[in-house]
Amino acid sequence: MKPQKPTTLDFEKKLDQLRASIEKVQSNATSQDQVSKIEELKFELEAQTAEVYATLSPWQRVQVARHPDRPHTQDYIDMCFSNFIELHGDRYYGDDQAIVGGPAKLGNHRVMVIGHQKGRDTQENVRRNFGMASPEGFRKARRLMKLAEKFKLPLITFLDIPGASPVLEAEERGQAWAIAENLMEMAGLKTPFITTVIGEGGSGGALALGMADRVLMQEYSVYSVASPEGAASIVWRDHKFAPRAAEALKLTPSDLLKLGVIDRIIAEPTGAAHRNYLDAARLLKETLTEELDSLRSRSVENLIQSRNAKFRSIGTPTSNPSGLAEDSVVS
Amino acid sequence: MKPQKPTTLDFEKKLDQLRASIEKVQSNATSQDQVSKIEELKFELEAQTAEVYATLSPWQRVQVARHPDRPHTQDYIDMCFSNFIELHGDRYYGDDQAIVGGPAKLGNHRVMVIGHQKGRDTQENVRRNFGMASPEGFRKARRLMKLAEKFKLPLITFLDIPGASPVLEAEERGQAWAIAENLMEMAGLKTPFITTVIGEGGSGGALALGMADRVLMQEYSVYSVASPEGAASIVWRDHKFAPRAAEALKLTPSDLLKLGVIDRIIAEPTGAAHRNYLDAARLLKETLTEELDSLRSRSVENLIQSRNAKFRSIGTPTSNPSGLAEDSVVS
Amino acid sequence: MQFFKGTKKPSHAISDLWITCTSCNRMIYRREHEDNLKVCGKCGHHGRLTASERLELLIDDLSKFEEIAPEMRSEDPLGFSRDGLDYPDHLKRYKSSTGLEDAAVAGTGFIDGRHVSLVVIDFRFLGASMGAVMGEKVTLAVEKASLEGVPLIIVPCSGGARMQEGMISLMQMAKTVAAIRNFHDQGGLYIAILTDPTLAGVTASFASLADVLIAEPGATIGFTGRRLIEQIVKQKLPKDAQSAEFMLCHGMIDLVVQRNVLRDTLINTLDLLAGPTAPKNSQAHTSLPETVQQ
Amino acid sequence: MQFFKGTKKPSHAISDLWITCTSCNRMIYRREHEDNLKVCGKCGHHGRLTASERLELLIDDLSKFEEIAPEMRSEDPLGFSRDGLDYPDHLKRYKSSTGLEDAAVAGTGFIDGRHVSLVVIDFRFLGASMGAVMGEKVTLAVEKASLEGVPLIIVPCSGGARMQEGMISLMQMAKTVAAIRNFHDQGGLYIAILTDPTLAGVTASFASLADVLIAEPGATIGFTGRRLIEQIVKQKLPKDAQSAEFMLCHGMIDLVVQRNVLRDTLINTLDLLAGPTAPKNSQAHTSLPETVQQ
């Protein structure tokens, strides 16, 4: 559901001013001159938007990824998929609305789609706990993963979570256990599996849906081991160092592509997904379809082997048995 | 743990009087005459006990099966097994103390033992909810069944439950789901599996641990689709008809052996297990060992096939396609 | 849709023309209620359907329904008698009032052209208590689905165990579940539609083990009946306790679906999980993939 | 038992002779504390053990411990620097204070004559945060256990993720779990002994996926740290929240075991689940049955 009242980030303000000018001219445009003026302003808006977004700092990118108007999982389900049936419940304790999922069609592919779900307004955010999933959400996701495996539906997940719910009740019901069980499930899941970070990929709660054959990120999403605020508290002992932490954590798509943590970046329309839902959805759907076609041409055994080999290789440090390795490079 | 203050059932009263006489004579026995008197009284006690227990009505058998002094699962674990390690928790919600379980040794066999656990005194009964298991108890049992299967430990279970916990909280956490999942687990469990009703085998909560290759009952246990009180409420619309329901339900070991629901009856010492823990345990252990030796000589595939074939055949009604079968018997 | 055309209404006395909603107590014109699939137009209460009404609602063509073991009836394993009424005579009374041999009706039919194995259950027959006939018919339907590689659809309903069959009744839980485990191990698709009420041994065996659990609005679903819980805890339960919506909220079921879109939801679920309809008697198991190489 | 004979104590200044219990604040004679396996004689508080103390406590003979990748050390994948302190220099400080390259020590050894693959973790090294070295060493130990068909014993401890390695740190969760899944699929036995504290990504990956989860008394175990929870909910948590005993009560762990019987409990568990000790390099996988025919 698109937002009723758009939110403007600091660095978007001058773009909003341009937008206001365009509307003003447009509202009483009669002469050919005025029409040209509008065209000119629109061109200007496009150029300035591109410029602003080309030079975002990592911390500004975090703001975009968290933008309250940014499309969420259900928006992409509505725009990219058909025949979706939302399935509910973990069969143990509850139905966590911070995670949604169910079978659907992506073009002609029957798939299982699961994602973190933030709310759009305060009321929905309370219901969805601001997208901070609880153990029963992760367990619902695991149940749906097993269904996907059983019925040989490729799995498509969307990551968009500030972090797993940080309350005592979640601890009591085994937040860590729920996440670990999901990882173990995904490590051997016998079906093609694509994940896309569509907003905030926050820590273990994000990875709990994201151990996929193909890990994609939308252009203005971020994916991080901890929130910049949390990392700042730990490393700088003050959450106000969040912008510096955002820089240091290397949480942008291009950095993570270089680090080998993700496989591909999905472009967003100028001004990011929250300015143009339809184009964002179209670009996402095209990429998902292309990736899915490619994965389906491979055997499930091959997929699982490659999936685990990929995660096996991330960050493997050089082992220097007896400290000889460094020297032996010389000889 | 043996009870401190024994309880006496109505039909045991005259036996208790005899016991009191013996103690009285014993306490100041000096002459040879008195010693002979004691022998005589003891002989009389044995004979009368045998007589009383030979003619128990089904309803009286229900009282014996529920006898507060009757040995419970933990008593048999202590007396028949060694090296027991109690494992806790369902990994979802809690640790239900109405079910205990863990690996142990039965003679030289490494096994997994699981059973319903009633309390001995009020305090323990509160902790163990009078043996009425909750969903997390059944889920703990399922986890231990899976461990047994993984490590190829034969499974030995003890049934002793008035019924699954009948409170709203148990409904909320899926009491029915937990029991059904256990049945599905046991239906394909790849390990030899023996169950013994040691007290009250109450309904689905009992069966949730009891879909075994060999279903045994101790001589003075009962196994029933519902408590006699519950069945009386349903059928006679008054729980006071419990004695009549106990009769009608065919819940005694010999009736159930005839009906093909159980495979074997384990003898108890004269006066039932609560009068003689050690002999009851010895008879139980001998039977379990014998049955286990026999099951271990068979392949797991064969066991599962026979297990399901047995339950498949229970109560299969005559199908009379087109109503012809009855006539065709004549021709 | 010509709904419930099989329902016989011999006379048109006033009491036959109007019924009272069991939920909101308002009078409803019977014809309208039946046109509305027995859902109260005022309060949305979903009335119970008979076995044949349920079949008519779900399958393409009642005449193509091939019933499994239609004549199967309860034996009297315990020699059960209550106040002079023998169990077999008791059953005969229900047969004459319902036209059924027992609560469960099993068979194969088509849903949107797809061959399925199906069980529906009629509460009118002794409160749909589970005895050997229900256990056996469910098991036969599951075995049929396994054998033919078609989806399994069960529409459970039950007040509890069939007391008159004692432990034979309890053992039907084990029997049905063993068949369902085998079906799942083969990769079969099982969808259950829980109706009012689904309780006790039926919920704790075949009913809750579906891949997708749909429930009708307001249906009572659980293990222990409300009356017993209230006796034990000595207080009234909230009105919605054990309702389908309550169970959805507690994570136990997938969907609560209004009866007027039940068949469509079922068809969509079948299409998504089992794939496009294969022609009848096709070799392909419906749950096999179309394009993933194995 | 000659406990912690490896602990070096160069001087005997008064501050070295006495320590203060971090739980009850009472003074304890250091020698007595170490003889008591660093368990406070007054309040029972289980003090943290170093990696070598933990090994000495659990395995038969420290000299037969074959360490895996002892020289492996963190690289600096992000080029991380804080206030002029580069991450590699940061690590060097910890190396010089602990003598370790990183928090995790992995290897193979014997417990009661049984060959096992083992990982112990030392909190002193950067709060036992999980970076690529811990992830890699755990993975290598799991792979070793798979390859040799021996039980896997991990003694986790961690304050959280290694921020300085960013997403590389997070990915260690996936890496370790994939190895553990493979080990479980092979039927391997994995026992974890959770120590104070076991939090965040370590609990949410390899630590909680054991067949048997043992914890030390009073150990803090969970996902989110206490401080963050208290910030979010704006109130103090109960003192025992996230303790081993709390987690036992909530069904998350199997056993809380006093340190003085920990080794015996571990041996009994190994004997029961993996069977009698097989000679080293025996062909038989320890989890295979002795008498059941397959």
Ligand SMILES: [Zn+2]
């Ligand atoms: Zn109404």
Ligand SMILES: [Zn+2]
């Ligand atoms: Zn202390």
